[in-house]
Amino acid sequence: MKFYNLKENEEQVSYAQAVKQGLGKNQGLFFPKSMPKFDNIEELLALPLVERSVKILHPFVEEDLTEFELTAIVTDAFNFPAVLQPISNERAILELFHGPTLAFKDFGARFMAKCLQAFVAKDAKTTGQQKPLTILTATSGDTGAAVAHAFHGIDNIRVVIMYPKGKISLLQEKMFTTLGGNIETLCVEGDFDDCQALVKNSFNDKELATTVGLNSANSINISRLLAQICYYFEAVAQLSRAKKDLGDIVFSVPSGNFGNLTAGLFAKAMGLPIKRFIAATNLNDTVPRYLETGEWSPNNTVATISNAMDVSNPNNWPRVEHMLQSGIVEVDCVTSVSIDEEQTQSTMIGLSKLGYISEPHAAVAYKALQYSAKEGELGVFLGTAHPAKFKDVVESILGQPIGLPKELADCAGEPILSQEMRSDFSQLRTYLLK
Numbered sequence: 001m002k003f004y005n006l007k008e009n010e011e012q013v014s015y016a017q018a019v020k021q022g023l024g025k026n027q028g029l030f031f032p033k034s035m036p037k038f039d040n041i042e043e044l045l046a047l048p049l050v051e052r053s054v055k056i057l058h059p060f061v062e063e064d065l066t067e068f069e070l071t072a073i074v075t076d077a078f079n080f081p082a083v084l085q086p087i088s089n090e091r092a093i094l095e096l097f098h099g100p101t102l103a104f105k106d107f108g109a110r111f112m113a114k115c116l117q118a119f120v121a122k123d124a125k126t127t128g129q130q131k132p133l134t135i136l137t138a139t140s141g142d143t144g145a146a147v148a149h150a151f152h153g154i155d156n157i158r159v160v161i162m163y164p165k166g167k168i169s170l171l172q173e174k175m176f177t178t179l180g181g182n183i184e185t186l187c188v189e190g191d192f193d194d195c196q197a198l199v200k201n202s203f204n205d206k207e208l209a210t211t212v213g214l215n216s217a218n219s220i221n222i223s224r225l226l227a228q229i230c231y232y233f234e235a236v237a238q239l240s241r242a243k244k245d246l247g248d249i250v251f252s253v254p255s256g257n258f259g260n261l262t263a264g265l266f267a268k269a270m271g272l273p274i275k276r277f278i279a280a281t282n283l284n285d286t287v288p289r290y291l292e293t294g295e296w297s298p299n300n301t302v303a304t305i306s307n308a309m310d311v312s313n314p315n316n317w318p319r320v321e322h323m324l325q326s327g328i329v330e331v332d333c334v335t336s337v338s339i340d341e342e343q344t345q346s347t348m349i350g351l352s353k354l355g356y357i358s359e360p361h362a363a364v365a366y367k368a369l370q371y372s373a374k375e376g377e378l379g380v381f382l383g384t385a386h387p388a389k390f391k392d393v394v395e396s397i398l399g400q401p402i403g404l405p406k407e408l409a410d411c412a413g414e415p416i417l418s419q420e421m422r423s424d425f426s427q428l429r430t431y432l433l434k
Helices: 015-021 041-045 049-061 067-077 105-127 142-151 170-177 192-204 206-212 222-241 259-269 286-293 317-326 341-353 360-372 387-398 406-412 425-433
Strands: 002-005 012-014 030-032 083-086 091-095 134-138 158-164 183-189 249-254 276-281 334-338 378-383 419-422
Touching: 002 015, 012 015, 015 105, 015 222, 030 222, 041 049, 041 222, 049 067, 049 222, 067 105, 083 222, 091 222, 091 360, 105 142, 105 222, 134 142, 134 192, 142 158, 142 170, 142 183, 158 192, 158 425, 170 183, 170 387, 170 406, 183 192, 192 206, 192 425, 206 425, 222 249, 222 259, 222 378, 249 259, 249 360, 259 276, 259 317, 276 286, 276 360, 286 334, 334 360, 341 360, 341 387, 360 378, 360 387, 387 406, 419 425
Parallel strands: 091 378, 134 158, 158 183, 183 419, 249 276, 249 378, 276 334
Antiparallel strands: 002 012, 002 030, 083 091
């Protein structure tokens, strides 16, 4: 299958090239030229996660990876579960934080790392030489850890992660700034959108991009999104096994850069029985306002307790809009709700009374589901990170201690290795070329 540039449609590349390149010309996002459609959904849902995921992903990658190679990659990448946890008869949370960095982005980052490692090895074997490769990515919290751990120790791949100073939790920061080796971290004076703009500027500098072999592991990379399709299928598979009616499933998706929602829309387009989606945002409400008024007008980014969603200009929205406007999915299958800080906190308390300890991002999604779900709909909201990653915030709101999982305890006492820098492209350029 070919992938084309949404801005420059004549640019069409293979899956391998899309993964290695990240962005297309004029910062365009790659999109599959056709969408696989599965008629045998019940048979797919009956399969285990890895076997099902191979069948889902194979049509996208078959020109570049054999089924044997893809199976090895998926087996290695998805070596942890996605857990559907009931909250009530009509509501459940899909826990996506059982991977090595306790966040949903482990699915996409690990899959991308394994694919890229395979493609780099193939290129080296073909050409007899190893080209430089630099992964440059921005994080509002969880991407950094997932990417860092996925790529840590991989030969000939340098990873540079930028994050906004003082705007992610300390434990989030510790998970990716303490590794060293081929993982380099830059603490930027600014917000996530500033970090994202630096990534875009770097890709626009063709000399820089060519010299250092620039790539990005943000959800702008198509491999990240393809991996995330698989856990939507897994959620519906678990609902099916629980004998739930699959006719009116609604997913409430905590949304920052909108990669998670994009993957869900891919799953729906491929035949998964999802009625609709709720894009749940915090105070950074560009998309809810846009869907209401038709005017795209990002405000300055607002810092919230659901910091991984503190994004005012989401990179993946062009993919979402393309699917809605081109008829790949129904135009009315996406609504969006903005949840404020007080609502987030009261929802965390409410979930606690139901016996479930939630962090802020999942609480935003649950509150949006409460606002938007209709009678008879089966609502699933996504749990994107372990509550302990936001230990101070969760304990302060709930008034009770929560323990640290081993993954966090192991890095909590390690020194932060980051270098601070201004939100200045010339400074970043010099750093990347050093």
